[in-house]
Amino acid sequence: MSFFDTLQLQTTDERQALFSVPVIREALAGQVSLDSYVAFLTQAYHHVRHTVPLMMACGARLPSRLEWLRGAVCEYIEEEYGHEQWILNDIDACGGNWEAVRDGRPAMAIELMVAYLYDLIARGNPVGLFGMVNVLEGTSIALATHAAGSIQRTLALPDKAFSYLSSHGALDQDHMVTYKRLMDRLDTADDQQAVVHAARVVYRLYTEMFQGLPRGSQLGQQEVHHALV
Template sequence: MSFHQRLIAATAGERERFLAIPILQHAVRHGVSRALYLDFLAEAYHHVRHTCPLLGLALAHSDDARYRRALLDYLAEERGHDEWILQDIAALGGDARAVRAGRPGRACELMIGYAHYAIVWHGPWALLGMVHVLEGMSVVLATQAAGAIAARLGGGDAAGFSYLRSHGSLDVEHTAFFRELVDGIEQPAAQALIIDTARLMYGLYGDIFRELAARHGDLRDAA
């Protein structure tokens, strides 16, 4: 069994608990209100804008040549994705300037903060645990959720969904790149760190959606 296969198997329980979060099930099946979608995009902006800084932090703490090359490739690909989100917010009538100047919710801050901590104190491989969760779940959910939300809002293929639609398709390629990268990791300590971080990240990322649900109340009544 490859390491990528072992990573999936070792985190299967956390993955299932994440996918069972009611707000995610509701978004994929029925869409969500404009207010909730804008709130989601605001949280997404705040964690996506930290992607490149986190990649740079891992790069600064790694002396593995193969991993450093991969991080540089990730950096080249990820630049500007946070701006896509702000464009979607503006297209839907949201206040992109306020989002840029604001702070995320507590759950998002905790996830970002833990990522920084893990890279510095546990090792640069920890970043791959976060990548596994965020990109893997984008492939599973992003395109489906975009279609359902757009249908509910009556937008069809209108502006406001570029981040979700492109992120879902892009992350299919990223997942293949990620699989090749992690399958080349042979150090047991690095493998253990990636698995441990992924387990934690499923919970921390899930908390962002639980927090969104708590802020917006009963989704069945959301306008």
């Protein structure tokens, strides 16, 4: 079994816990309030704005034996630069206060997640940062491909309110193809375990963030299940 497949297998419980959060189930069914969507974008801003700095820190700490991975990090940085501004633009298009978001603080789960990742790079194995990539890009693909359109229709929002989420559907699918190839080149147990452990930690904190978002329209359990299938 490839390491990418092993990573997915070993994080199955954490991934299922995330996608079992009611607000995500509702989002996938198109049942999201404007407050919930803006709250999601707010928390997304507070971790996306650290993506490039985290990748820069990771690239600087990678050992010479992983020079091939450092090159991939450089490409990823170029592609991700400035995406936090897309989120602020989306918040503005929703009628939200983007300046307050920019100047505010994240939910504790996101604050802890970002702090954990910086610490992981500084004091642990920097390769572990790719556990974060697995979680965040995998989740954004699911939300973009299965939820963005229905959320937009439900809330009657313009296209410019979905520049971050919609663009990341296609973008992150391309990233995941590259990500799988990179992860399958990791050939030491230490590097692989660092990625698995970080993915589990990020899944747990990301799940906690979603649990704290305001709920959208309330559907009965049976209606939500029917909408999802």
